[in-house]
Amino acid sequence: MKKQLFxxxxxxVLFSACSKDDDEIITINKNAKFTFNSNLIPQPAxxxxxxxxxxxxxxxxxxxxxQADGRWITGDGTLDNELFWENMIGIGTxxxxxxxxxxxxxxxxxxxxxxxxxxxxxxxxxxxxxxVSYPDDNEMPxxxxxxxxxxxxxxxRLIGVKGDGxxxxxxxxYQKVSKSDFEKRLK
Numbered sequence: 001m002k003k004q005l006f007x008x009x010x011x012x013v014l015f016s017a018c019s020k021d022d023d024e025i026i027t028i029n030k031n032a033k034f035t036f037n038s039n040l041i042p043q044p045a046x047x048x049x050x051x052x053x054x055x056x057x058x059x060x061x062x063x064x065x066x067q068a069d070g071r072w073i074t075g076d077g078t079l080d081n082e083l084f085w086e087n088m089i090g091i092g093t094x095x096x097x098x099x100x101x102x103x104x105x106x107x108x109x110x111x112x113x114x115x116x117x118x119x120x121x122x123x124x125x126x127x128x129x130x131x132v133s134y135p136d137d138n139e140m141p142x143x144x145x146x147x148x149x150x151x152x153x154x155x156x157r158l159i160g161v162k163g164d165g166x167x168x169x170x171x172x173x174y175q176k177v178s179k180s181d182f183e184k185r186l187k
Contacts, residue, residue, distance in 0.1 A: 026152040026173050028069050034077040034156070034171075039139050042073045042156055042169050049130035050145050050153070056129070058148040059098045063182035066093035066157075070172035073156065084159075084170045094157070095182060096143075096174065101125075103132045105142070106186060118186050140167050152176045 034042035043049070050058075068086075070093075071079040085093065095106040095118075103123040123142055124135040133141040144156040152175045159168045177185075 024151050026147075026149060026154060026175065027067070028071065028079075028154050028171050028173050030071065030079055032079060032171060034073050036077065040166050041140065041144075042077065043144060044146055045077065048146075049128075050148050051130070052128045054148055055098075055145070058150060059129075059145070059153060060100065062098060063177050063179055064096045064098075064152055064174040065177050065182065065185055066095065067173045067175055068093065070157070070170040072159075073169045073171055079171055084172075093172075095185060097182070103143075108185070146171075150176070 033045040070084040092108045097104045105121045107119045123132045130145050131141045132143045142158045146154045154173045156169050
């Protein structure tokens with residue numbers, strides 16, 4: 001009987017440890033599908049972004065660093081097989097701080113000039129708080145936040161605009177970090 005209780009206790013600890021680990025890291029779903037609106041901006045195929053309540057609970061007043069799992073969203077709404085950052089030289093992943101009333105993006109570099117480690121942009125919320133953009137630019141948001149938990153969030157992120165005017169987006173994950181870890185990354 002004691003052996004059975006011990007085994008049951010061990011299983012409970014094991015499963016609770018697994019569920020805790022799930023909250024400690026967030027990754028993109030490589031099989032995610034997207035649709036495009038009239039401005040060719042992708043959104044999740046189910047149309048769901050995080051709610052204002054989830055934003056306030058999981059993201060507000062926190063720091064995040066973009067992970068290297070980003071993948072380009074292709075023209076048919078699927079994710080590219082290759083990691084977006086794998087062979088990238090120059091501009092790299094981003095860091096974000098979500099304040100009460102505004103957003104700060106720190107554009108990081110892979111081969112940066114030591115005297116210019118990052119560029120800081122001020123962004124604005126719109127469409128609730130699931131989307132952030134440059135002030136007064138509602139047509140081409142910089143970031144559309146899809147889901148979030150205590151570990152971080154996943155989002156559709158604007159990478160740039162092609163020569164024909166079409167925006168180019170990737171789907172990436174962002175890990176929540178402490179302020180000190182965030183500032184170390186900027187040095």
